[in-house]
Amino acid sequence: MGGGAESIRVGVVGVGHLGQHHARIYAEMPNAELVAVADLSEARGREVGGRLKVPAVTDYRSLIGQVDAVSVAVPTGAHYPITLSFLQAGVDVLVEKPIARSVEEADVLIAAAAKGGRILQVGHSERYNGAVRALSAQVQEPGFIEVHRMGPFPGRGTDVDVVLDLMIHDIDIVLTLVKSPVTAVSAVGVPVVSGQVDIANARLEFASGCVANITVSRVSGERLRKIRVFQRDTYFVLDYASQELSLFRKSPGDGSGKNRLTRFEVPVARVEPLRQELDDFLESIRTRRPPLVAGEAGREAVAVAAKIIELL
Numbered sequence: 001m002g003g004g005a006e007s008i009r010v011g012v013v014g015v016g017h018l019g020q021h022h023a024r025i026y027a028e029m030p031n032a033e034l035v036a037v038a039d040l041s042e043a044r045g046r047e048v049g050g051r052l053k054v055p056a057v058t059d060y061r062s063l064i065g066q067v068d069a070v071s072v073a074v075p076t077g078a079h080y081p082i083t084l085s086f087l088q089a090g091v092d093v094l095v096e097k098p099i100a101r102s103v104e105e106a107d108v109l110i111a112a113a114a115k116g117g118r119i120l121q122v123g124h125s126e127r128y129n130g131a132v133r134a135l136s137a138q139v140q141e142p143g144f145i146e147v148h149r150m151g152p153f154p155g156r157g158t159d160v161d162v163v164l165d166l167m168i169h170d171i172d173i174v175l176t177l178v179k180s181p182v183t184a185v186s187a188v189g190v191p192v193v194s195g196q197v198d199i200a201n202a203r204l205e206f207a208s209g210c211v212a213n214i215t216v217s218r219v220s221g222e223r224l225r226k227i228r229v230f231q232r233d234t235y236f237v238l239d240y241a242s243q244e245l246s247l248f249r250k251s252p253g254d255g256s257g258k259n260r261l262t263r264f265e266v267p268v269a270r271v272e273p274l275r276q277e278l279d280d281f282l283e284s285i286r287t288r289r290p291p292l293v294a295g296e297a298g299r300e301a302v303a304v305a306a307k308i309i310e311l312l
Helices: 019-028 042-052 076-088 103-116 130-138 162-178 273-287 295-310
Strands: 008-013 032-038 069-072 092-096 120-123 144-150 182-191 197-206 211-217 224-231 234-239 244-251 260-265
Touching: 008 019, 008 273, 019 032, 019 042, 019 069, 019 273, 032 042, 069 076, 069 273, 076 092, 076 103, 092 273, 103 120, 103 295, 120 273, 120 295, 130 162, 130 234, 130 244, 144 162, 162 182, 162 197, 162 211, 162 224, 162 295, 182 295, 197 295
Parallel strands: 008 032, 008 069, 069 092, 092 120, 144 211
Antiparallel strands: 144 224, 182 197, 197 211, 224 234, 234 244, 244 260
16 A cells, blocks of 8 residues: 555545545555545445455544545435535545536535635546547537447446436536537437436537537447547547547548548557546645646536436
């Protein structure tokens, strides 16, 4: 485990599918000291804590006073009360996406962080994907964006519909690429397995004229996580999973007067997005500068998600 004079004392609340990886990475970081993990399941907490050689507790409140910072990786409905408790206790927080279930809850968390001078980061890990960062540096004036995020039924995360579970990732990415106010939203969704909407499509129209079409499903037989961005004379194809980015650019043809598209591979620094996210969190704690995905960005994604959910 990490340690040392400059180490930041961290804890993880919720060590299920994703939270266990927060704990694992913290334990490997030289500038962090994983103090303990918390999980309502005593068996789960003991298993992860034992593997990482740290104590496990069932009451997250027992971490207060023991940690400088915490990752909150619990079901979405519990994001708000747990994050608020830590912020009010003077602890910096990285809360998994979405920041909360509503804009109102997000506003309270942002205000609490500001009042206490705390770091509030939201776990939109796709922002740290090497291909996404390369794409963000290349896109200039997108006119149309098409997103597909599809996979088999996970059996988890179904306390919320697929918009807050999966589409929230892509809403955040699209908002960072377009950088223009959303002017119109249309959407359709269907509950298939969970009793919540499991497959959904949303169309976002922006003041710039750009249109984004986002399709997400957690009941598909195939896995697909791709985004295509079209702008004048150029389009991009990004594969989130493989962290590959291709650029297609209009170029003169063979003399017949017809243009053609030439494909280029864009260099990508492939990384573990979650590790990059936690690095950013710890650096924000040390320097007190805002993280790449601060609470306000998480709020904007939830605001658009709320408009989509209203239409389903």
